[in-house]
Amino acid sequence: MKALLALMLLSAPARAAVSINASVNKTTVALNDQIVLTVTVSADASSLPEPEMPSLPRFNVHSAGRSQSMTFINGRISNSAEYTFVLVPRLIGNAVIGPIGAHAGSQNAQTEPIAVTIVRPEEAPQQPAQPAAPAAGPPGRPQRGARTGGGAAPVFVTAEVDKKNPFVNEQVVYTVRFHYAVPLLGNAEWAPPNTTGMLSEDLPPSGHQTASIQGRTYNVSEVKIALFPLTPGEKTIGKGSIRCQVQKGVEVDPFASDFFRQFFSAGLTMGEPVTLETSPITLSVRALPEAGKPPGFGGAVGRFKAKAVVDNASVKAGDAVNLTYTVEGSGNLKALADPSLPDMPEFRVYETVSSLNQTKDGTGVRGSKVYRTVVVPKVSGDLTIPAVQFHYFDPAQQRFVSAATDPIVLQVAPGEAAQAPVGFSAAGQASATAITTLSEDIRHVRSRPGADAVRAAAAAVAGAGWLHALPAALLVLSGAFAAWRDRYEQDPVRARARRAGRAAEERLTRSRSAKGLHESSALVGEALVVYLADRLALPPSGLTMRQALEQMRKRWPALPEGHIEQVRRLWAEMERIRYAPTTVRDADVAQLRDAVHELLKALEEATGR
Amino acid sequence: MRALPLTLLLLAPASALASPPPERLEAANRLYEASLFTEAADSYRELLAQSPHSAALHYNLGNAYFRQGTPGALGKAIASYFRAFRLDPRDGDIRANLDFALRRSGEELAPAGMPPAVFLLYNLLSARELAALFWLAFWAACLSGSAAFLAARARAAVRPVAFAAAAGAVFFGAWWALRLSSGFKAPAVVTLQDAEVRSGPGENFPVNFKVPEGRRVERLDEKGPWFEIGVPREGLKGWILKTSVEPVG
Numbered sequence: 001m002k003a004l005l006a007l008m009l010l011s012a013p014a015r016a017a018v019s020i021n022a023s024v025n026k027t028t029v030a031l032n033d034q035i036v037l038t039v040t041v042s043a044d045a046s047s048l049p050e051p052e053m054p055s056l057p058r059f060n061v062h063s064a065g066r067s068q069s070m071t072f073i074n075g076r077i078s079n080s081a082e083y084t085f086v087l088v089p090r091l092i093g094n095a096v097i098g099p100i101g102a103h104a105g106s107q108n109a110q111t112e113p114i115a116v117t118i119v120r121p122e123e124a125p126q127q128p129a130q131p132a133a134p135a136a137g138p139p140g141r142p143q144r145g146a147r148t149g150g151g152a153a154p155v156f157v158t159a160e161v162d163k164k165n166p167f168v169n170e171q172v173v174y175t176v177r178f179h180y181a182v183p184l185l186g187n188a189e190w191a192p193p194n195t196t197g198m199l200s201e202d203l204p205p206s207g208h209q210t211a212s213i214q215g216r217t218y219n220v221s222e223v224k225i226a227l228f229p230l231t232p233g234e235k236t237i238g239k240g241s242i243r244c245q246v247q248k249g250v251e252v253d254p255f256a257s258d259f260f261r262q263f264f265s266a267g268l269t270m271g272e273p274v275t276l277e278t279s280p281i282t283l284s285v286r287a288l289p290e291a292g293k294p295p296g297f298g299g300a301v302g303r304f305k306a307k308a309v310v311d312n313a314s315v316k317a318g319d320a321v322n323l324t325y326t327v328e329g330s331g332n333l334k335a336l337a338d339p340s341l342p343d344m345p346e347f348r349v350y351e352t353v354s355s356l357n358q359t360k361d362g363t364g365v366r367g368s369k370v371y372r373t374v375v376v377p378k379v380s381g382d383l384t385i386p387a388v389q390f391h392y393f394d395p396a397q398q399r400f401v402s403a404a405t406d407p408i409v410l411q412v413a414p415g416e417a418a419q420a421p422v423g424f425s426a427a428g429q430a431s432a433t434a435i436t437t438l439s440e441d442i443r444h445v446r447s448r449p450g451a452d453a454v455r456a457a458a459a460a461v462a463g464a465g466w467l468h469a470l471p472a473a474l475l476v477l478s479g480a481f482a483a484w485r486d487r488y489e490q491d492p493v494r495a496r497a498r499r500a501g502r503a504a505e506e507r508l509t510r511s512r513s514a515k516g517l518h519e520s521s522a523l524v525g526e527a528l529v530v531y532l533a534d535r536l537a538l539p540p541s542g543l544t545m546r547q548a549l550e551q552m553r554k555r556w557p558a559l560p561e562g563h564i565e566q567v568r569r570l571w572a573e574m575e576r577i578r579y580a581p582t583t584v585r586d587a588d589v590a591q592l593r594d595a596v597h598e599l600l601k602a603l604e605e606a607t608g609r
Numbered sequence: 610m611r612a613l614p615l616t617l618l619l620l621a622p623a624s625a626l627a628s629p630p631p632e633r634l635e636a637a638n639r640l641y642e643a644s645l646f647t648e649a650a651d652s653y654r655e656l657l658a659q660s661p662h663s664a665a666l667h668y669n670l671g672n673a674y675f676r677q678g679t680p681g682a683l684g685k686a687i688a689s690y691f692r693a694f695r696l697d698p699r700d701g702d703i704r705a706n707l708d709f710a711l712r713r714s715g716e717e718l719a720p721a722g723m724p725p726a727v728f729l730l731y732n733l734l735s736a737r738e739l740a741a742l743f744w745l746a747f748w749a750a751c752l753s754g755s756a757a758f759l760a761a762r763a764r765a766a767v768r769p770v771a772f773a774a775a776a777g778a779v780f781f782g783a784w785w786a787l788r789l790s791s792g793f794k795a796p797a798v799v800t801l802q803d804a805e806v807r808s809g810p811g812e813n814f815p816v817n818f819k820v821p822e823g824r825r826v827e828r829l830d831e832k833g834p835w836f837e838i839g840v841p842r843e844g845l846k847g848w849i850l851k852t853s854v855e856p857v858g
Contacts, residue, residue: 031845060818088818090843090844090845091843091844092844121808440709441709442672442675442705442706442709442710443702443705443706444672445638445641445642445668445669445672445673446634446665446668446669446702447634447635447638448631448634448665449628449629449631449634449660449663449665449666450628450663450664450665450697450700451697452628452629452660452662452663452664452665453628455662455663455664455696455697455735455737455738456662457741458735458737458738458740458741459662459737459741461740461741461744461745462737462740462741462744464744468744468747468748471747471748471750471751471752471755472747472751474751474752474755475751475752475754475755475758477755478754478755478756478758478759479754479755479758481758481759482758482759482761485761
């Protein structure tokens with residue numbers, strides 16, 4: 001009968017069905033906000049596949065935790081894990097969270113795409129955040145008949161760890177045992193404890209056992225978790241809980257001779273929900289000792305071995321050799337740092353890729369981490385790949401241990417490139433003369449200042465400010481002047497009138513130094529006649545006094561009559577001097593010159609010049 | 610009138626024209642080569658106070674910061690390299706070191722998708738050189754234009770010069786305007802690892818995101834001890850303490 005019950009509780013399905021669903025707490029998010037993506041993976045198997053997240057270029061994705069629950073349904077295990085991701089939007093626009101996949105063997109499942117709109121902070125709707133999952137009801141209080149410390153109750157749960165004073169990063173196995181002496185009417189649901197400050201790895205459930213406690217026989221189901229404390233100090237494993245339904249009032253002894261009668265009659269009775277909680281456990285985590293810590297220690301804690309192999313020990317220079325370096329043992333393999341390979345100047349060493357092979361059992365996590373790289377011998381001869389040192393802390397011995405691989409000797413024959421004539425090596429072609437970059441660094445300091453004066457001059461010119469307005473102002477003034485000058489040159493009548501006064505004064509000046517009365521008086525007469533001709537736009541030759549006086553009255557109607565009379569008088573005096581030169585004296589010419597000068601000045605003023 | 614640009618140069622502060630004395634530069638370099646990077650950085654800073662336009666000094670100071678390897682040193686190194694790059698974008702060593710340092714903060718000198726040749730051509734001249742060339746061409750165009758207006762007889766000979774200078778002013782002006790409208794206008798470099806950027810200028814505002822040390826950001830505004838910054842690559846903005854960034858402009 002025990003075997004039958006154990007078989008019912010433990011029998012695994014032939015094909016593990018997997019399902020996945022995803023939900024977000026909001027579909028419109030502001031740029032300064034965030035949304036919570038909840039992914040739930042379920043499978044009726046002991047191990048759960050990890051969700052495969054799609055590329056989310058519009059978000060920064062942060063993992064916010066994982067919670068796992070395990071359900072026992074008539075001997076079958078239903079496993080469910082809920083992954084929470086916080087998505088912080090990076091770019092405004094419409095984003096799509098693509099299908100998230102999960103694969104378990106030949107079974108595949110994926111979620112539907114979720115459309116999310118990312119808006120500016122001021123455009124964000126004021127909507128309350130929707131819960132990512134249906135809200136859970138109030139936790140059931142511990143029920144009568146249930147207890148957490150062991151004893152003769154029909155169901156109870158215990159929790160323990162294999163060590164309470166581990167070192168940092170040392171593996172601690174946390175074991176929860178669910179005892180029940182009655183048939184379970186519903187599904188027993190396991191909610192793991194809070195393990196802040198520790199990495200956790202779920203271990204596979206062990207087989208069902210039976211135990212006799214205080215004269216009562218119990219079925220015992222175990223859940224195990226491997227924990228790795230990250231920092232020294234007090235770390236608390238919180239309360240884990242199991243929720244189940246037991247038969248109310250009537251207890252059925254699965255080992256009694258009338259089990260089937262009790263079992264079927266129990267189906268007619270009501271079930272009673274029971275919530276069992278484990279007690280918190282506090283670990284006192286010790287720091288790794290500083291004494292004896294080797295340089296290059298990467299934090300590995302556990303028990304490990306290291307080995308290195310090559311796929312071919314006899315090659316030609318320039319041929320690729322696959323170097324495989326393996327660390328295996330028990331401990332937190334995921335946290336192992338990449339090995340630091342020794343300097344190998346005779347080889348060109350390419351990038352290292354690693355893969356993790358991890359196995360879990362009831363005692364913890366073990367497995368191997370494999371690092372693969374390609375090395376290419378650059379020269380021929382017997383070349384040695386030096387030993388690779390791997391340091392770890394062994395908590396059992398409480399000391400640091402160094403595991404070294406064996407050196408590997410390669411027999412390298414001259415390669416084709418080395419035998420060929422040395423020449424220019426095009427990019428991408430491997431040859432013995434190719435330059436290998438061993439490391440990258442910044443370039444060295446300058447010992448000469450360079451063309452600082454040119455830069456300073458450029459800065460001075462660029463920073464001259466309002467001084468740059470000067471040429472523009474000059475250009476504008478020059479253009480204005482040129483326009484005025486062009487217009488002036490295109491109107492000869494006005495130009496002649498403008499020049500009249502100055503030309504007449506020049507003639508009067510010349511008359512003072514002229515030789516002889518005739519020439520001097522002629523210049524004075526010319527000054528008056530040409531002035532009037534220029535101002536009245538008349539030809540100077542043949543201009544008569546009558547014409548001049550008529551035009552003056554016509555052009556300048558506001559001109560005082562005295563001015564016109566003075567013109568007539570001087571004109572007559574000028575003709576007298578011209579036609580009776582023998583009676584003329586120097587004083588007459590000088591007097592006439594002064595009178596013409598005064599007249600011209602009066603005319604200029606009277607006509608607005 | 611044609612001598613006016615030269616006059617402007619003569620009016621420029623003498624300190625701006627001075628290069629660092631070779632013997633003092635050599636002394637600072639000896640400190641650097643003796644791995645006394647803090648002392649070397651002090652010496653370079655003293656020299657920069659006298660020769661602020663020396664790209665070589667900014668470059669050497671960036672090297673001294675980079676070698677220090679202390680918290681904040683990477684950001685200061687990038688700020689110094691960036692100043693050197695803005696002064697002399699044609700210098701291959703400056704570009705190499707700036708790019709090398711930027712990669713440590715998750716950035717690259719050339720924008721993603723831009724061919725290297727285009728980036729080099731676009732940065733062939735510094736913004737100051739472009740401005741200076743624009744103003745010189747502007748002066749030449751205005752002066753030759755004025756000469757063409759005033760000297761009617763020489764107008765035919767001067768006119769091609771004026772047009773060529775005007776075309777040069779348009780070309781360099783457009784290039785300069787393009788440079789000013791693109792890239793960083795008021796840059797700064799983050800000098801604190803995972804510097805917190807908040808949604809407002811105060812500790813009571815929530816932290817929106819964190820910026821790694823060495824990341825170049827744009828200064829948008831300031832209020833008290835806070836800068837409002839934009840992170841062009843991610844399209845984010847927020848408020849950061851002034852003590853967490855070093856302005857470059």
